[in-house]
Amino acid sequence: MQQRSAPRWVVLASAVVLAVAGSPAVRAQSIGYEGLGSGASAAPSAPERGQADRAVKRAGRGRGQAGKRIEVAPYIELNQVVGAELSPGDDVLTYTQAAAGVDASVAGRNHGASASIRYQRQFGWGKRAGDGDAISGVVRGYATVTPGVTIEAGALATQADVEDGGGALVGGTLAGNGRSSVYSVYAGPSVATRAGDLSVSASYRAGFTKVDQDDDAPAVSGGGADIFDKSTVQAAEVQAGFAPGTVLPVGVGAAGSFSQEDIANLDQRARDMQARAMVTVPVSRTVRVVGAIGYEDVEISSRDAVRDANGLPVVGSDGRYVTDKSAPRQLAYDVSGLLWDVAVMWRPSRRTSLSAHVGRRYGSTSYGGTLAYAPDDRSRFSVSVYDNVSGFGGQLNRALDDLPDDFEVVRDPITGDLRGCVASLEGSNCLSGALGSVRSATFRARGVSASYTLQFGRLSAGLGLGYDRRRFIAARGTVLATANGVVDENYWLAAYVGGELGSDAGWSVNGYANWISSNDPLFADLNGYGATASYYRMFTPRLRGTVAVGINGSTYDGPAIDDLWSASALAGLRYSF
Template sequence: MSSKIAPVAALCLAALCLGAPAAAQDRQAGMQKGNQGKNEPQQGRTSGGSPVQVAPYIEASQLLVVQFSPEDDVVTYTQIAAGVDAAITGRNNGGSVSVRYERNIAYGDNAAGSDTLSGVARGYATIIPRALTVEAGALAARSTLNGNGAASLTPIGAAIGAQDNSSQIYSVFAGPNLHAAAGDVELNANYRIGYTRVETDNALITPNGVRPIDIFDDSTVQVANFHAATHPGQPLPVGLGIGGGWMQENISNFDQRVRDAHVRADITVPVRRSLVVVAGIGYEDVEVSSRDALLDADGFPVTGPDGRIVTDASAPRQIAYDVSGLIWDVGVVWRPSRRTTLEATVGRRYDSATYHGSFDWAPTRRSRLGVSVYDAVAGFGGQLNNALANLPTRFSATRNSLTGDLGGCVASSEGNACLSGALGSIRSATFRSRGIAANYSASLGRMNAGVGAGYDRRKFIAAPGTALAAANGVIDENYWVTFYLDGELGSSAGYSANTYANWLRSGFNNTGDVFAIGASAAYRRSLTGRLSARAAVAIDHIDTAVSVDDITAASALLGLRYDF
């Protein structure tokens, strides 16, 4: 349990510090969209309703898991859980947090119990109104690992007691945002430091004849940006800007380091009231390096007690990727109304063509569609930490109706709200990630619903002649979709449902594809003012080429919940 103290503290810190959401600055200031723009400062938002909402609870349930393949098995568990959902909404502070601890006590000779911490928190705190804010966020989640390194936030029911293919993922970040003005020039700067860790009992176990996969361990990422710009008409007809940014991720596996620094100038040209053309040009230097594995007397990599390959700290650093030179982009920003924004750019970066974009549309006050297109070089930790930083600050966590695990998306009416695309492969090698993610949420009377979908393409980067060399140039493609629904039935009952599907196409030899699909549904009914009964069912299936047999399991739950 001691390993979970730090993540609990991180979640609590994020809930208390409540950092401002990381989002792109107004495009009229001319800041580049992408890695840089995703971390620009933004002022806190306000909303109506109670300023502080805290809802702690405890649960006790009986759980039945029936596994149909690869072999027939029936296991029962007693599930005990405690958690809290909270939200703070104010003029200068705001955020949301959902934390849950769960203990599953197994019955049966072949069954294993488990304890799980899951939670997500995002928020902001204003230090100096309209000038200085602090943002923070944290994530703790259980994932299921498959034979080709694929990871999913939604484990199958049988994974409750299967520790060989499950892991805990933790990610946390915090940092200040600064905003100032000097005459017609608007100044913005920000800094963020984050940490991500994947805990497994051992590195991923694969069938005989298949090389073990080196699973990501942990990394620290730092991001800093600054930008100075004028708006069109203040004082020139066009807006001019200059800025720069720096990102560095240090990955423990093979002491990998991703370093990206850039400077650029940009211009904003108004075409009409709702449409502007934006363009920028600059210089960028990107480098990925690592050290080799420690070898034994026979020349084979040494494996540590955690199952991961040991890094030779005395080995020289080797360059895996080194690209520097001119970068540019050109695009448009279209804002026909306060509820619709489209941004799209095309340019050159990482010595090749690059595309970025976003679309945000709120057709009503109770519905929202968000789409983002991205392109970045990072490791697993940097990718997940950035996705966490881009979550909205007002949300309700969506959880598996039966296991209580976090879903791939949160329910929110603010921007992109999914983490599924940041998972995909959990290999330790760095990569260039390009993809698209979309999320739609709506509140219809007493019902809330949402769907998220996306595609992520990762081209791995590794130095020749090292233990990671086999990963260089290999491509993994991840397709995912998730859906959630909840509502009320009268004044004393309610329901919820979740479905998900994930398909990872791996380019690594002898690993193949992994396809996972599942659904769960739950019904709850109040017995007294604070005590309620609940029932849930779920079915899950994993089809993987790594294993001869697929995994299929069904689950059912009956329990009680007490809300304080």
């Protein structure tokens, strides 16, 4: 039973992104305040998604004694893994695991990027231990082409266990055991310039996301055909404004944005257009209030599935509904009219920033904001509250965009896969909230995520937790109509801690938990848990030995589905070049 190899475009995209580097993704569905009437002389405002903070860090990066930093660490691994099923069975399976990867970090005066890319091949011992291969990794960065023009991009590849109802758990089983692959990539330019006192900025983003189900993945009852396939996302935004004290005592500006996600499943389309005018009122040296008013037009539509002679929807060889291209497009969501928003931005120091806003979007009240607090150079706390309309691809692009440019990836020491968060003292650093559900239908997402990172001497630790609520939107009269109004909720937690033991040894412990629930009566609630511990020792400056143990479990709120628990252990060698 062999898992599909990762698409070649993922490998190529990762290489391109590392060379070009990346940052903000498709974000046009949220009102932006940064850049409009802020003024260079004023204390920087706390942007809705962290762009100004990143710009400050980028401007200062590479100005030390060395001027730039390039760290590239390719490696190969050979591991032996034993897995024991604890419940409901008692199988013991053995695998040999071969892997090659690279961890890289690049920082200079006008560019910065971090990357961790790993290819893994697994060989099972015996008929029940499946073979398989997988690619996993994340890349983020940016490059300044010329003053005011920046190319930004990012890419992600990870493995997920897609469960009944479309719930997706990251981590757990080994490659080749019926896992699905998730890929996402985006890129685009940003331009910022001035014409006298007028500040002008514009950006364009294009993104692509794909969920590749393994041929050996277990059948998903009821909603298997509603599993997300792929989507493309495009977004453009332009804004211009005068800072307070230039032409008026207050800052004034205008902006327009366009965003569209095209989802392959049933030809779904989510389109969001808005135009707005803004006024910035300086309340004090550290506080500003921004008011926005404008017009929005948000529309979601799709086609129906092909029907057989009995009127039943046709499912293709990939396990998803076959789209009837001849069927007329049907509206699922159509909101247009006045939008307004009021934001308060507070930045008392370079270590603390807060942005909170309330307004009317998508035909109802909308809340959002961010908090970033770094009491010293060794720790950081951040919180983000969001509200948007999107598909799975657009939401994953946003989460990827929110990652910092400078990070270290946290991996499961046994499966080698990503563990939901990265280690960094910059920005938001977790992806777990975006992976809770892989239904194909579009949705309105509301939630909150928080993370805390600490680096103290030889100790590094981090904690991420959050809540994501998705209310799905689908057209009546189509096969997805049963998903309309369904609410999926995902509470998640991810943590890691590790450190060095002298000059040639170290340890790490990490864990995760997901609590996924739905009001869909066809699907049971799902909980996922996992924890691993590892120890490494350097035998030579380039050769490292590692031992690790772990436990993973999935529990279901339904007597018809058995809970799954397994334990595993690894012993292996890594050679770094």
